[in-house]
Amino acid sequence: MNSGLDIRERPSPNHDARGDVVAGTPRIDMLVLHYTGMQSGAAALDRLCDPAAKVSAHYVVEEDGAVWRLVPEERRAWHAGVSHWLGESGLNLVSIGVEIVNPGHEWGYRPFPEPQMTSVEALCRDIQARRRIPAHRVVGHSDIAPTRKSDPGELFDWPRLARAGIGLWPPPAPELRSRRGRGVGVVERAAALSDLARIGYQVEPGNEAPALTAFQRRYRPERWDGRLDGETAGRLAEVRQAVEAVQAAEEAAKRDRFRGYQRRVN
Ligand SMILES: [Zn+2]
Numbered sequence: 001m002n003s004g005l006d007i008r009e010r011p012s013p014n015h016d017a018r019g020d021v022v023a024g025t026p027r028i029d030m031l032v033l034h035y036t037g038m039q040s041g042a043a044a045l046d047r048l049c050d051p052a053a054k055v056s057a058h059y060v061v062e063e064d065g066a067v068w069r070l071v072p073e074e075r076r077a078w079h080a081g082v083s084h085w086l087g088e089s090g091l092n093l094v095s096i097g098v099e100i101v102n103p104g105h106e107w108g109y110r111p112f113p114e115p116q117m118t119s120v121e122a123l124c125r126d127i128q129a130r131r132r133i134p135a136h137r138v139v140g141h142s143d144i145a146p147t148r149k150s151d152p153g154e155l156f157d158w159p160r161l162a163r164a165g166i167g168l169w170p171p172p173a174p175e176l177r178s179r180r181g182r183g184v185g186v187v188e189r190a191a192a193l194s195d196l197a198r199i200g201y202q203v204e205p206g207n208e209a210p211a212l213t214a215f216q217r218r219y220r221p222e223r224w225d226g227r228l229d230g231e232t233a234g235r236l237a238e239v240r241q242a243v244e245a246v247q248a249a250e251e252a253a254k255r256d257r258f259r260g261y262q263r264r265v266n
Helices: 041-048 114-131 158-163 174-179 186-199 208-219 230-265
Strands: 007-009 030-035 059-061 067-069 095-100 138-140
Touching: 030 114, 041 059, 059 114, 095 114, 114 158, 138 208, 174 230, 186 208, 186 230, 208 230
Parallel strands: 007 067, 030 095, 030 138, 059 095
Antiparallel strands: 059 067
16 A cells, blocks of 8 residues: 555455456456445444444545555455446446445435545545556446435535546536526437446436436536436536546557567567
8 A cells, every 4th residue: 555544454254255266366447435324433334344234345434534444455345236337237346345434315414524535535546546447437336326325425526536536527518507407309318318328327217317316416416306407418428528538548558558568578
């Protein structure tokens, strides 16, 4: 660890192997952020370490900025549950889970304090750099389980993390706001839902509204009603373009690494 963070150990028994270890190093290329949704940090830590609860995370960040390691990154923690992203399911297998202490919508949702965000930023930056996690694979729990989850929620400061190089949050074009109240036509609706899927959300008949709500909590947090208004459609196009730019850069970097490899072996 190179983050300058003082990480405390609080081992949880709730973890298992990351799939097929015979095949070599397990793939870890996703970062999932949560809020704990319990009345206190101590209660959350107890639950995440309780064998009967069968839940855990790799890290917990308290409101005062203290960071706990519960599960080694090489092991699979049990934080995401039934989850989908970019056509892949069961994302505990490939992700690192970070629980951020906050009472959540059930117990009095409140802003994440500065010392906590400083630690979240340092921890995520370190994980993302070590694991080479692509920006579009840094997600909230609600992004990958929108029908069940709403964490870390609309108060979480994604723009701040993006400014620090963590995850994806393209600044919205100012003119989009004027389209907030406006509905969209059939063609624009189809394009918007296609953008939603292209970004990574699972879009199926019947779950469009929860998926749109999750998208809005993250990228248009002023209103998350699950309605596809003109502003949301425009925002979807912006984020989809940002995802495509990241993927194109990834492909180019992969090609460069391969050429470097070829030069070394030839
Ligand atoms: Zn969660």
